[in-house]
Amino acid sequence: MKAKKVVVIGAGPAGLTAGFEFSKFKNFEIVILEKDEAVGGLARTFDYKGYKFDIGPHHYITDSPKIEKWWKDLMEDDFIPLKRFTRIYYKNRFFNYPLEAMNVLKNLNFFECVACVGSYAKVKIAPKKDVKSFQDWVSNRFGKKLFGMFFKTYTEKVWGIKCEQISADWAAQRIKGLSLSNAIFYAFFGKWFKKNAPRTLQSSFYYPSLGSGSLWDRVRDKILQNQNSKIFCNSNVVEIAHQDGLIKKVGILDKSEESKIQFFEADEFLSSMPLQELIFALRPYAPQEVIEAASKLRYRGLITVNLVVNKKNVIPDHWMYIHDATVKMGRIGNMNNFSMKMSAREDHTAIDLEYFAFTDEEFWLKSDEELLEIGKRELEKINIVKYPEIIDGMVLRSNQAYPIYDENYQENLKIVLDYLSNFSNLHLMGRNGLHRYNNMDLAMESAIIIVDKILQKQNLNSKVVKNEKEIIVN
Numbered sequence: 001m002k003a004k005k006v007v008v009i010g011a012g013p014a015g016l017t018a019g020f021e022f023s024k025f026k027n028f029e030i031v032i033l034e035k036d037e038a039v040g041g042l043a044r045t046f047d048y049k050g051y052k053f054d055i056g057p058h059h060y061i062t063d064s065p066k067i068e069k070w071w072k073d074l075m076e077d078d079f080i081p082l083k084r085f086t087r088i089y090y091k092n093r094f095f096n097y098p099l100e101a102m103n104v105l106k107n108l109n110f111f112e113c114v115a116c117v118g119s120y121a122k123v124k125i126a127p128k129k130d131v132k133s134f135q136d137w138v139s140n141r142f143g144k145k146l147f148g149m150f151f152k153t154y155t156e157k158v159w160g161i162k163c164e165q166i167s168a169d170w171a172a173q174r175i176k177g178l179s180l181s182n183a184i185f186y187a188f189f190g191k192w193f194k195k196n197a198p199r200t201l202q203s204s205f206y207y208p209s210l211g212s213g214s215l216w217d218r219v220r221d222k223i224l225q226n227q228n229s230k231i232f233c234n235s236n237v238v239e240i241a242h243q244d245g246l247i248k249k250v251g252i253l254d255k256s257e258e259s260k261i262q263f264f265e266a267d268e269f270l271s272s273m274p275l276q277e278l279i280f281a282l283r284p285y286a287p288q289e290v291i292e293a294a295s296k297l298r299y300r301g302l303i304t305v306n307l308v309v310n311k312k313n314v315i316p317d318h319w320m321y322i323h324d325a326t327v328k329m330g331r332i333g334n335m336n337n338f339s340m341k342m343s344a345r346e347d348h349t350a351i352d353l354e355y356f357a358f359t360d361e362e363f364w365l366k367s368d369e370e371l372l373e374i375g376k377r378e379l380e381k382i383n384i385v386k387y388p389e390i391i392d393g394m395v396l397r398s399n400q401a402y403p404i405y406d407e408n409y410q411e412n413l414k415i416v417l418d419y420l421s422n423f424s425n426l427h428l429m430g431r432n433g434l435h436r437y438n439n440m441d442l443a444m445e446s447a448i449i450i451v452d453k454i455l456q457k458q459n460l461n462s463k464v465v466k467n468e469k470e471i472i473v474n
Contacts, residue, residue, distance in 0.1 A: 003228060004458065007250055007264050008032040009237050010272030012041020013440045014430030016219045018270050018447040023226040027458070030229040031264050033252060035236040035273075038213075039220045042401060042431075043440060045211030046306075048394050050344030053306040055396055056354050057319060057333035058212035059084075059205040062441035070444070071206065074218055079206050080339060085316055089382060090149060090323040097321070098203065112145075119143030132407075134166035153323045157330040158356050159300055159404060170405040170437065209339045237273060239263075240281045247426050250281075268454055270447070272430030274299065274400050275416050286419060293415035296408065297435055301364055302401035305329075305353040305375035308392040309385050312336070314349040327378040328363065329353045348391075353379070359399045368395040403435040427454075 006022055008015045011034035022028045038044060046053050060079070062068050072079055088095040093107045108116070120143035127140045134155065139147045152163055159166055208214045223229045232252070239251035239261055247269045251261035271278055279286050279294035286294070320332040333352035335342035343350045353375045357364040366374075372393045380387045403409075413435050420426060429446040431438050438446070 003027050003029045004268065004454075005029045005266040006031070006268045006270065006454070007266040008270045008272075009250065009278075010034060010041065010430060010433065011036075011039035011220070011231060011233070012272055012430060012443070013043050013216065014272040014433065014443040014447040015041075015270070016216055016223070017444040018429065018451050019223045019229060019231070020219050021448060021451040023223045023229045025455070026226070026228065028228060030223070030226070031266070032223070032229075032231040033235040033237055033250070033264070034231065034233045037233050039231065039233065040213040040216040041272075042302075042398060043212045043216055045213030046394075046396060048306065049308075049392070051306075051308055051335075051348070051350045051392075052211045052342040053304065053335060053350060053352050053394075053396070054212045054333070054338075055304055055398055055401075056302065056331070057335060057338055057352060058440065059207055059318070059338075060212075060215075060440070061205040062439075064441060064445065067441045067444060068206075071215065074222070075208055075215055078209050078214075080209055082205055082207055082318070082338065084203050084205055084318055085337070086319045086321070087317050088150060088321045088323055092383075094320075095150075116143060116145045116149075119145035131168050133164045133168055134171045134405075135163035137168040137171040138163075150323060153325050154321050154330055157322075157328070158402065160356060160358055160361075161404070161406060165407055167405040167407060167409060169410070207338045209341050211335075211339070211342060237277075238281055239283055240269075240278065241283050242423060245422055245424055247423050268425050268427065270427045270429060270450055272428075272433035272443075272447075274403075274432040275413075275420075275428075275435050278420070278433075279416060290415055290419045293412040296412045297416070298358075298404040298406060298409075299400040299432075300402040300404055301357050301359050302398045303355040303357060303364070303371060304396045305355065305371050306394050306396065307351045307353065307372070307375060307379070307390050309349040309351055309389050310347070310391045311385065311389050312347050312349060314351060314385055322382070324382065327381060328355055328374065329378050330356055332379075332384065351379070351385075356402075364397075371395050400432060403432060403437055405437070409435070 004027060006028055008018050008030065011032050015032055016039060019030050019032045022030045042055050043058050044055055060071055086097045088097050095107055096103045105113070123140050123143050128136050131137055131140060135147065138151050155163055155166070220231060224231065235252040237250050237252055241248045249263045249265040250269065251263045253261060276294045276297045279290060285291065315332070315334055316337070317332070317334055318337050322329050322331060331354040333354070335350035335352060340346065355363070372395060375393070376387050376390045379385050379390070420428065427450040428434055429450055430443045434446065
């Protein structure tokens, strides 16, 4: 039986999951194309002088027992269970998250508590009926006072647009199952009902001892054990040729001769590349309406300022969310608290600061030296560490970290997806491949569903993982 050829575009969690599932079968020839110099996508871990940094700390948590087993079977004993400790920094006070009743009461004065309760009661009596924006959705569930305290500042830092311009879809997806009533319920009684808590409030997770990316490095190695599987890094897809409703081949710039394009033909194509780039790469070109819609799909860039602090036990948190408009940082991650192997020295701490920017704005264009200086100054400003204690650092940038859910994204996304559905052997997956802000486990599931469909066409058995309510695949 002639081997089926499969090209996978992107070697992040979705692409590597697809490659791993296909590599279990000898009658597939797999080529994975990754534009970066290494696999893992946003789940990579970088080593800097022995200090290890994720691109923003990643944690392994899922509602799917099969995905959890997938991770555990792969990592064996190197998958550490951790009890999450996260706080929100707001007006020089620290609020535990998930909420803890006594901590909230301690941090809010009487008048703030009254204002929160009154604001909540008001929206319960007269909720906004025409819910279109993130602000509408959250205010209807928590009241405008709590929205302003714990949602507005951080959200606008991440997305770079006002909360009233962000689609309510994003809130419904990311804060699903959470309202003030059950947040309060879990604040008082959560320790007895942990298993039933919404994902947003779950208090434990897993983590590989050498960083998030070590899991995906292991997936890469497993894939390459199959002689029919190949992974090409530094391979940016610049051309996708199609004919008669089928993708025929994809082209990458030849490393040895940049003006020359190297093509890969296949029977099936799986893509996690940003939809905008995919549309722009099609040859013949997509219709003008589709190109215009794709050009309106927007992405938010992520900058991580990674610092080495000459001090241990800087903060007890895994993450700290910074709800303070006087600094630009959005979140702090303490890599030591994920694993002590993330620091080269026991008396040092590896700290990760997350900043968000569009690639054409002034902040993104700052030099690494300028960004390191901003990070040091801001950490000192909010009294986390003193400036002289920070002894080294480096900067990482990801220009398409978050697909944006603006007011018109649904209309533009529908035009793009409707057009791409005409190609029967093109399969979209992952966060950017679907323009859907999925967590890592859902990106994996989107890949497994596609692989299963292709295997069924070949009359092969596979272990199916489905959660179709959360994943949209073509």
